[in-house]
Amino acid sequence: CCCSVYYHYCEHIVEVIRNQEFLLLPADDILKLLASDDLNVPEEETIFHALMMWVKYDMQKRCSDLSKLLSYIRLPLLPPQLLADLENNALFKDDLECQKLILEAMKYHLLPERRPLMQSPRTKPRKSTVGALYAVGGMDANKGATTIEKYDLRTNTWAQAGVMNGRRLQFGVAVIDDKLYVVGGRDGLKTLNTVECYDSKTKTWTALPPMSTHRHGLGKPDHR
Numbered sequence: 001c002c003c004s005v006y007y008h009y010c011e012h013i014v015e016v017i018r019n020q021e022f023l024l025l026p027a028d029d030i031l032k033l034l035a036s037d038d039l040n041v042p043e044e045e046t047i048f049h050a051l052m053m054w055v056k057y058d059m060q061k062r063c064s065d066l067s068k069l070l071s072y073i074r075l076p077l078l079p080p081q082l083l084a085d086l087e088n089n090a091l092f093k094d095d096l097e098c099q100k101l102i103l104e105a106m107k108y109h110l111l112p113e114r115r116p117l118m119q120s121p122r123t124k125p126r127k128s129t130v131g132a133l134y135a136v137g138g139m140d141a142n143k144g145a146t147t148i149e150k151y152d153l154r155t156n157t158w159a160q161a162g163v164m165n166g167r168r169l170q171f172g173v174a175v176i177d178d179k180l181y182v183v184g185g186r187d188g189l190k191t192l193n194t195v196e197c198y199d200s201k202t203k204t205w206t207a208l209p210p211m212s213t214h215r216h217g218l219g220k221p222d223h224r
Contacts, residue, residue, distance in 0.1 A: 010033065010036055010038045013033070013050075017047075022054065027062065027065040027068075027069065031069055031072060034047065034051065037124070037127050040128045041126060044073065044125070044126065045078055048075075052091070063095075066095060067101070070092075071122070074121075074122045074123065074125065075101055075105035077123070078105065083106050083109065086102050087099075087102055108123065126154075130153055132153070133150070134149070134150055134151075134173070135148070136182065137168045137169065137182075139169060144168075146167055146168075147160055147164075148180070150200075162198055162200060162203055164182065164196075164205075168182060168186070168187060169188065169216070170218075171186075171218070172184055178199075178200065182195070183195050183211070183218065185216050191214040193210045195210060
């Protein structure tokens, strides 16, 4: 791929893989895409299924490239249920290198305590799949910001993602199911007990039941 085409493919890969142009790409171009940390995919499963479609489009010629290309899929980051199904998949059954890659990925899930020793390029998430960093409210030159800014690791850029309903300092914030929860804090005059939820997709705030206690400088647990 030339640079501009390669950038287009990385940026719009979800749309590209739906079109025949993807199925007609040569193996070298597929490899270059799979090796990229900058593929704009929601999860690794998307690009795995794209590779399977590409191979099946011309199995007779492309199966010989499968193990090499599969080594650029972050298999350890695929759901364990999918990995279990791959073990007996006819495409991989007689390919020793593919079996090794699948086994490596299954061990990553089965032995979480050993993951620090199992790090490789295949365990490194693509930038688009790691989520985003939010900077919410806090102190600014005007003694209280109301803006929400979002950092995108893949593009290395900050963008305004929304605005809070009012000034808040020393509050708690958490992300659950892609929604931002803002809890308590101070508005500059008093300690708050209010709780609000921000949906970045609809750019709307929803007021939730207030806490029974007014709090600022609070901690909040991570949600998993």
